Amino acid sequence: MASIIIMINLFGAVALLLFGLAQVKDGVSRAFGAQLRTGLANGTRGSLRSFASGFVATVALQSSTATALMVASFVERELVLPRMAQIVLLGANVGTAVTAWIVAAGTEWLSPLFIATGLLLYRGGSTGRKGGGLALVGIGLMLLSLHLLSSATEPMRTSAALAAFIGLLDNAWPVAMIFSAVIAFASSSSLAAIVLILSLSSAGILSPGLIIALVLGANLGGAIPPVVASLRGSAAAKRVTIGNLIVRALGCFTALPLAGLGADLMMELPFGPANLPVDAHLAFNIMLAAVAWPFSRLLARLMRLLVPDDAQEDTGPKYLDIQELSTPTVALASATREVLGIGDLIERMLMRTSDSFEQDNLVKLMDIPPLEARVDRLQQEVKVYLSKLGRMGLSPEDSRRSLDIIDYAINLEHIGDIIEKGLLTQVTKKAALGLKFSEDGHRELSTLFQLTLDNLRIAQTIFVTRDFPLARQMMEVKVEVRRMEKESSERHIERLRDGRLESLQTSSLHLDILRDLKRINAHIVSVAHPILDDSGLLIESRLRSVAELQPQPAGRRVHQS
Structure with a gap:
């Protein structure tokens, strides 16, 4: 009976830890989700920035799995290069290890403070405050779970059955790694x-070598959920997650024979044996990142060979x-998912246009006409689908949502038209004629291109969440x-007056691109x-009526509150 109670306490503490992790992830996503996605997409234009982006996103979300899936979706939409994605995940692995190290820093006594503060913030009015409050509550629950885990593992010191099981694992480190x-x-x-290993380690029932083997297993198992x-995703997305699993697996199986030597070295460090699991976890991921980083390009090429491209995708609705x-709520949700896909196509069109503008690469512009054709077809299918839904009789709320979906789809289709008929022509002309903007003019247009992309990503979030502060x-x-x-x-006009040659050559081009980006943002x-x-x-209108603007006789003026 006592052993059953111990197991219930142990599993309950682990469940509380997982629940706390989920609250932190949900809270941070609610408060900073759009900024994190935008930052992760923008922060992958260099190796060091990619590593830092993965690290920061994982520490914020408390989940390397969430970071892996997010960056995989960016690779799928060609927003992030596959090589940079692998470096992002190396940063995410280190971020997870740092999180474990912080959690184990002996701050369990702060748990009530975090929970109380989080509840106060959660009662605030703004979405950001509620998200921050939920994250603080999650951190408090995680710290509380550490205290419960410590209490649950205390009786294990004298458990003969557990000692026998640990003894078996101690003589078979590969089995121990797979078990973990x-x-x-x-x-x-x-x-x-890792936290569970830390709790068992504090009970004094694990040898240092076995601890290293279990830590390696935790790293290996953590790469499987992504x-x-x-x-079910595209080949591009699978290449990212499978590549990360291969890197971790190679690192774990390489380090396993050296677990004993590694344990001896770690025991010599001044941190003390009590935190050996989190210290080993952090050391392993730092060394893995240092070794794997130079091979990221080779890994990306290898994954392209191992995971073949998808069959030619159907351009119709999914x-x-x-x-x-017959179920309006479900149908509206499906239409929403379809329109989000249209938004992703528009994002790809904008990315190709922006990249071609920066690099004078006409090859990237070749995909824009077929992408725009897909946008046209899909938005038409959405309109037909929702018109059929409307004939079945909808509640006022569902009817409004249906109109909102159609309106957003139409605006996205208009953006596609502007890109194909406007920006495509202008960027093609720039590259074909070898035209160069002035340094100031190029910077102004690049900034507006990037702002337009950021706004589209935020608009996608608003479309799904209907978040009022974001709106x-x-x-x-x-x-x-x-x-x-x-x-x-x-x-630009001032530069023309100054007679700057670059501005004279690109005058109409500069103004046309400005105009089209402004129109795109209006639709967004x-x-x-x-x-x-x-x-x-x-x-309905920002114009004041003529009657308001005309002066009225003193006796006829209408008082307005």
């Missing part, structure tokens, strides 16, 4: 496995199931874009209109 990998995979968290989650029309922020962005376009035009901002309209913060 199964635990990490089952819990979908290498951090949970692979499983990406199995989620518009006629059978779901208000998006409306403010419209004013910022208008200001940037006006100031860039004025500075439209995603916020329904949300603000529902809140009563959007008026």
